[in-house]
Amino acid sequence: TAKPDPLITEVQDWSRYLGEGVDKRPYGTPSRFEKNVIRRDVSWLTASPESSVNFTPLHELDGIITPSGLCFERHHGGIADIDPANHRLMLHGLVDKPLVFTMEDIRRMPRQNRIHFLECAANSGMEWRGAQLNGCQFTHGMVHNVMYTGVPLKVLLAEAGVKTSAKWLLLEGADSSGMNRSLPIEKALDDVLIAFAMNGEALRPEQGYPLRAVIPGWEGNLWVKWLRRIEVGDQPWQAREETSKYTDLLADGRSRRFTFFMDAKSVVTNPSPQAPLKQKGRNVLSGLAWSGRGTISRVDVTLDGGRNWQHARIDGPVLDKSLTRFYVDFDWAGQDLLIQSRAIDSTGYLQPTKEELRKIRGTNSIYHNNGIQTWHVKANGETENVEIG
Ligand code: MTE
Ligand code: CO
Structure with missing residues (x-):
């Protein structure tokens, strides 16, 4: 009953013709279908591009190594x-x-x-x-x-x-x-x-x-x-x-002053506003955790705004003062999600909420914000940056 898939039954150009030779890419670049995977800046943040910053596309990456051409610049x-x-x-x-x-x-x-x-x-x-x-x-x-x-x-x-x-x-x-x-x-x-x-x-x-x-x-x-x-x-x-x-x-x-250490922090990179959920059923939640004081010993993830927490699955090398990759393999029934992650490092430190941070630090500073991030996934999969009390 299923219609034949022309992508299988028809011979495609890339199968019909010879591809480019080894002399075409002396220094390789990503596939032309990966054009969205780029650093981006926010032009209104700074007065000029010379004294400025652009950002690593974390939602497009996996594992723990950032490709050199995608490392944020400041x-x-x-x-x-x-x-x-x-x-x-x-x-x-x-x-x-x-x-x-x-x-x-x-x-x-x-x-x-x-x-x-x-x-x-x-x-x-x-x-x-x-x-x-x-x-x-x-x-x-x-x-x-x-x-x-x-x-x-x-x-x-x-x-x-x-x-x-x-x-x-x-x-x-x-x-x-x-x-x-x-x-x-x-x-x-x-x-x-x-x-x-x-x-x-x-x-x-x-x-x-x-x-x-x-x-x-x-x-x-x-x-x-x-x-x-x-x-x-x-x-x-x-x-x-x-x-x-x-x-x-x-x-x-x-x-x-001299607030040198970067305290433990984590973020769910997928889903996130630039990487919404596309389908109900099987999904992979993915994220990064790191600590300037040691290794990541655990990452907790909640899908319901903190009512229930589960241990994320850490995969790949867990190195000192390095990004660490985590996953939650989950089934999505299409309900609203309030997703958060919190990192625990080898000193036993638990990543705080933004409210806990503000109680001690106020809101005058722009530096050292390692508070827990919340993403709101709506029924259509669209995902937004929100805060919950
Ligand atoms: N070093 C010099 N000489 N000039 C700079 O502007 N920026 C600093 C630091 N070292 C800077 C510098 C800042 S604020 C940061 S966050 C990092 O470099 C950014 O490193 P990156 O551009 O490799 O991401
Ligand atoms: Co800086």
Whole structure:
């Protein structure tokens, strides 16, 4: 009784004719049918595209690795265009022997590979005062997760010989913004990498080519791109990015400062406003969880606004300070859903609700919003960013 499917019974062009040869794509790009899978910006958010941000299309991705060309970008002065042969990294200040490294020097030093998320402290910042942006790309897309290859900063510091009075470092970029941040020496001697590669190839220009700082678990602003200078000192520099920016103004007028850690957070990427439910019956809910303080030990998901919670199925590598993928395989009868996820990390910390956060932090700040996100799936599958009490 079923009509024959012409996609099976008719010979299609791609089966009839030879395809393109191996000389056509010396550097591969995605299928032309994946044109929607792109970074997007929100033009009204910032005054110019050079000091701005675009967002990772989280709802189009799977697994834990962000493809290099889809990693969100955040620049304060546009993308520096640097010939690696002309790049220098200076290391000076409270050291026995000030040093200058070329890229060739860096590549001759012992290197490590690490997979880590980078999250901008302003990720989800628009949501502090209520549900704003319709899509996890915009609410949560200031995060990416790649494998870095680089030299541990402690190796460079050992070579220069850090004086005992050293307490802080200043990291500075070679871009037109000359962005800089102060970093405590304990972190520098722990797990910071000076990276030249991501996902196996050279850093992309927009990610700091040829050299960037990788500061695992800490806010993205510290991950200085186009890294050209490290100064060793005995106190923080009180740079613009740690005084007027990247501080959290509380309700009583005081400010939280040096809020380095990115606390545990999660988001359901599918369904979400840009990826509505299409069919009743069998469906896959998918999402991401991460913590700047360790690994993800559990993710809970509710489909009914918090009345019932279930443990999500975590699949793929569960790595320290890395995105972690979770799923809930479920049947949808076509009812309204209020979907939330909450992450629990290896320290036992439970991702808070937005209301819990606001009680302590007020709503003056745009940074460090790791509150639980709610998606409302309607009977027709359309999905909206909402908040529930
Ligand atoms: N480093 C320099 N030199 N200039 C910058 O504008 N932006 C910072 C940080 N490092 C920035 C920088 C901010 S705020 C973030 S969130 C991350 O880089 C973004 O890294 P990405 O562009 O690889 O996503
Ligand atoms: Co940032």
